[in-house]
Amino acid sequence: MAQFKAAFLCLVALFTSYAFAVAPLVVKGSDFVNSIDDARFQIIGVAYQPGGSSGFDPGSGIDPLSDASVCLRDAVLMQRLGVNAIRVYNLDPDLDHSACASIFNAAGIYMILDVNSPLPNQSLNRGAPWESYSSDYLERVFKVVEGFMNFNNTLGFFSGNEVINEDSVPQVPAYIRAVTRDVKDYIAAQAPRSIPVGYSAADVRPLLMGTFNYMSCELSNDTSSKIDFFGLNSYSWCGDATFESSGYDVLVADFGNTTIPIFFSEYGCNNVSPRTFTEVPALYGKEMTSVFSGGLIYEYSEEPNNYGLVNLNDNGTVSLLVDYDNLRTQYDSLDIGLLEKANATATSLTPPSCAVNLLSGTNFTMSFNLPDRPNGVDALIKNGVSGNSSDSTNAVTNTKPSQTVYATNGQEISGLQLTVLDWDQSNLPGNNTSGTTPSSPSSTTSGSSPSNTNTAAKVDDIKFGALLMGALGVGIYMQL
Numbered sequence: 001m002a003q004f005k006a007a008f009l010c011l012v013a014l015f016t017s018y019a020f021a022v023a024p025l026v027v028k029g030s031d032f033v034n035s036i037d038d039a040r041f042q043i044i045g046v047a048y049q050p051g052g053s054s055g056f057d058p059g060s061g062i063d064p065l066s067d068a069s070v071c072l073r074d075a076v077l078m079q080r081l082g083v084n085a086i087r088v089y090n091l092d093p094d095l096d097h098s099a100c101a102s103i104f105n106a107a108g109i110y111m112i113l114d115v116n117s118p119l120p121n122q123s124l125n126r127g128a129p130w131e132s133y134s135s136d137y138l139e140r141v142f143k144v145v146e147g148f149m150n151f152n153n154t155l156g157f158f159s160g161n162e163v164i165n166e167d168s169v170p171q172v173p174a175y176i177r178a179v180t181r182d183v184k185d186y187i188a189a190q191a192p193r194s195i196p197v198g199y200s201a202a203d204v205r206p207l208l209m210g211t212f213n214y215m216s217c218e219l220s221n222d223t224s225s226k227i228d229f230f231g232l233n234s235y236s237w238c239g240d241a242t243f244e245s246s247g248y249d250v251l252v253a254d255f256g257n258t259t260i261p262i263f264f265s266e267y268g269c270n271n272v273s274p275r276t277f278t279e280v281p282a283l284y285g286k287e288m289t290s291v292f293s294g295g296l297i298y299e300y301s302e303e304p305n306n307y308g309l310v311n312l313n314d315n316g317t318v319s320l321l322v323d324y325d326n327l328r329t330q331y332d333s334l335d336i337g338l339l340e341k342a343n344a345t346a347t348s349l350t351p352p353s354c355a356v357n358l359l360s361g362t363n364f365t366m367s368f369n370l371p372d373r374p375n376g377v378d379a380l381i382k383n384g385v386s387g388n389s390s391d392s393t394n395a396v397t398n399t400k401p402s403q404t405v406y407a408t409n410g411q412e413i414s415g416l417q418l419t420v421l422d423w424d425q426s427n428l429p430g431n432n433t434s435g436t437t438p439s440s441p442s443s444t445t446s447g448s449s450p451s452n453t454n455t456a457a458k459v460d461d462i463k464f465g466a467l468l469m470g471a472l473g474v475g476i477y478m479q480l
């Protein structure tokens with residue numbers, strides 16, 4: 001009987017490890033670490049917003065993580081590329097995301113999720129944050145948390161994206177800390193584990209360090225308002241730049257004292273096309289990994305602003321672009337051992353206390369007085385909101401995408417398949433690749449043009465469009 005029971009438990013264990021891949025990550029000092037084995041985790045990621053920032057249409061019943069067949073197709077191509085994380089911006093909290101979350105989990109890919117959207121009352125208004133900081137707004141935010149808090153591959157939430165810039169009023173930082181506080185209090189009251197919450201900043205250099213210090217310091221009278229990690233949207237390395245010419249050296253010096261994880265929440269300048277991603281070896285090399293925890297390339301799918309790694313064709317097929325091959329080549333050459341090495345100094349750092357001498361920048365706030373919660377929000381936190389929350393991760397049984405995928409040479413790639421990772425595994429470059437073409441699959445086409453060549457989009461146009469949307473955007477301020 002005991003033997004039978006042991007065998008049965010073994011089977012259960014096998015099944016469990018088959019179905020559920022990644023372990024939750026936790027923040028320790030300035031590192032993300034695996035909660036099971038304490039290995040350091042660095043983000044090798046891509047921004048994932050098929051349809052682009054303007055494609056978000058909650059009435060349509062579709063968002064980037066709602067269609068399992070699309071998620072399977074993209075997870076397989078991302079696994080093959082070598083990524084271990086995606087960032088998803090605009091989510092409809094009324095949809096069921098469990099199938100997609102389970103697919104990315106099985107692929108060993110974590111999710112970083114923005115709780116806001118560009119629609120009215122779904123993000124802070126940088127001109128008058130007190131108008132948008134309402135219980136309706138926070139209920140929507142909590143529903144996003146509710147929809148993702150049960151998945152072990154939820155790496156974290158962004159409580160804001162590029163809210164602070166030259167046009168934001170001085171009160172904005174206090175409101176971002178207030179939203180961060182409310183999200184963290186909601187997680188503490190309702191989620192099965194502590195999930196990190198961070199802020200994603202535009203690279204507006206005069207405001208950057210003030211923003212970072214304001215958000216990451218310890219406030220003894222409002223402890224949960226401190227961010228757990230900081231994302232920087234940085235487009236300062238273009239073409240064959242260097243560590244110095246890109247200003248990455250300045251970032252490393254400026255952020256050298258960080259007590260929380262920092263990473264590029266968007267990067268990948270496209271002024272020079274095709275992109276060869278020479279910043280990738282710099283970001284994951286010795287000079288930067290002591291301060292940065294990787295980054296997310298902007299962006300998976302080709303959209304009007306020309307940052308795509310793949311073309312999502314109207315007929316459901318996918319065409320890989322040369323940037324996909326170039327990025328994969330760069331990822332494949334990374335020293336994974338270096339990336340996973342934990343550093344006892346880094347993991348034991350504690351944040352500084354908030355004080356005005358940490359702050360800088362013209363018109364940057366000097367006040368750590370945070371707004372009180374709007375009426376009714378305490379009750380939302382205490383009682384929970386009714387989001388579309390799946391209890392847990394499902395087993396992924398269908399591993400073969402139904403869509404055709406074309407290599408950069410136009411040939412169809414056959415044999416594409418999701419590799420379901422073992423428990424406690426996340427994806428790594430060079431592992432878990434699938435798919436071949438009739439001609440040599442490994443020939444990279446670096447140097448040739450993407451099939452849909454367009455000249456690189458004008459950075460300022462993109463920025464303007466994104467600011468108009470009032471939320472996410474490609475923060476392109478190369479003020480070196």
Ligand SMILES: *[C@@H]1O[C@H](CO)[C@@H](O)[C@H](O)[C@H]1NC(C)=O
Pocket residue numbers: 020021023024035152392393
């Ligand atoms: C999530 O991680 C915990 C360990 O922190 C583990 O006990 C649990 O089984 C995991 N759940 C899934 C669905 O993988």
Ligand SMILES: *[C@@H]1O[C@H](CO)[C@@H](O)[C@H](O)[C@H]1NC(C)=O
Pocket residue numbers: 094095096387388
């Ligand atoms: C969850 O989403 C599914 C479709 O995505 C929908 O049919 C269902 O009604 C939603 N449930 C709730 C509680 O919103």
Ligand SMILES: *[C@@H]1O[C@H](CO)[C@@H](O)[C@H](O)[C@H]1NC(C)=O
Pocket residue numbers: 120121131134136
């Ligand atoms: C936004 O929220 C405010 C305050 O709750 C409300 O008065 C206004 O009608 C809302 N606007 C939209 C477009 O929903």
Ligand SMILES: *[C@@H]1O[C@H](CO)[C@@H](O)[C@H](O)[C@H]1NC(C)=O
Pocket residue numbers: 253254255256257
């Ligand atoms: C980092 O901390 C050291 C020691 O406290 C200090 O001298 C230095 O100015 C700090 N650097 C930055 C960029 O804040």
Ligand SMILES: *[C@@H]1O[C@H](CO)[C@@H](O)[C@H](O)[C@H]1NC(C)=O
Pocket residue numbers: 030289290343344345346
């Ligand atoms: C370890 O972490 C500390 C604190 O962040 C940093 O100063 C140091 O350079 C790191 N060492 C290595 C080898 O990365």
Ligand SMILES: *[C@@H]1O[C@H](CO)[C@@H](O)[C@H](O)[C@H]1NC(C)=O
Pocket residue numbers: 313314315316317404
């Ligand atoms: C789908 O569309 C792409 C891009 O227009 C085209 O190259 C491909 O041949 C089409 N495939 C099918 C099966 O229609």
Ligand SMILES: *[C@@H]1O[C@H](CO)[C@@H](O)[C@H](O)[C@H]1NC(C)=O
Pocket residue numbers: 362363
């Ligand atoms: C600072 O704020 C003042 C008063 O609102 C304004 O006149 C000035 O232009 C601002 N300066 C900058 C650099 O934004």
Ligand SMILES: *[C@@H]1O[C@H](CO)[C@@H](O)[C@H](O)[C@H]1NC(C)=O
Pocket residue numbers: 219220221222354367368369370
């Ligand atoms: C909380 O502490 C900060 C920093 O010490 C201080 O500036 C702020 O006035 C305090 N807020 C309240 C409500 O006491």
Ligand SMILES: *[C@@H]1O[C@H](CO)[C@@H](O)[C@H](O)[C@H]1NC(C)=O
Pocket residue numbers: 336428429430431432
């Ligand atoms: C996975 O990747 C690591 C690091 O690149 C490599 O050492 C290892 O051999 C790979 N494993 C498999 C099964 O390909």
Ligand SMILES: CC(=O)N[C@H]1CO[C@H](CO)[C@@H](O)[C@@H]1O
Pocket residue numbers: 419421425426427428431432433
């Ligand atoms: C089949 C296969 O290649 N599996 C690998 C997938 O990636 C993980 C982590 O990178 C490896 O441990 C597996 O061996």
